[in-house]
Amino acid sequence: MLRGLSTITYTAHDVAAARDWYAELLGVDAYFAKDLAGALAYAEFRIGDHQAELGLLDARYVPGGPPATPGAVGTVAYWAVDDVHAAHARLLGLGCTEHGPVTEQGPGFVTASVLDPFGNVLGIMYNEHYLAVVGPATTET
Incomplete structure (x- = not known):
């Protein structure tokens, strides 16, 4: 499904x-x-x-209007990144605030989340399973 x-x-x-x-x-x-x-x-x-x-x-x-407070969500979508620490630092440098710190969730799985300047939770994750499925990042489009 x-x-x-x-x-x-x-x-x-x-x-x-x-x-x-x-x-x-x-x-x-x-x-x-x-x-x-x-x-x-x-x-x-x-x-x-x-x-x-x-x-x-x-x-x-x-529908129903936006959340009353920034980051007031029950679900976080995590986007795959190659380096959570570097991505987290870049997001903070672009004006985000920390929502969830860089955390190793287990071998091969590292997460973090930020609030973007508009109040949305943006999750980032290094995920070995994702890389096994899609392969290494390429610079080709």
Whole structure:
């Protein structure tokens, strides 16, 4: 039934600012954008080994409204990275705040999470199983 990470959607009160920040983080521009009522309501990136989709949605359009406090979620999506310490440091340098510290969860599994500048939890993980499935990172597109 569940075949893998497809799309993760984060919310922001200023989607244009979120789009620009994530473009800086990811090193790519959003490939899709949608305006509603004259303002950017949604932007989407395709990233990573399987071109997973990272969407940014204007908080006004979240069913039930956005969480009352930043990071108030029950689920964290973890994105695979090659070096959790380096990725965590870069995220903090780009204005994120720590949500969960770099933690070895077991041999070959290291996690951390941050709150992005827009209040979303962004999880990162070194995962040996993921690497066994997809192989080493490449610079080819």
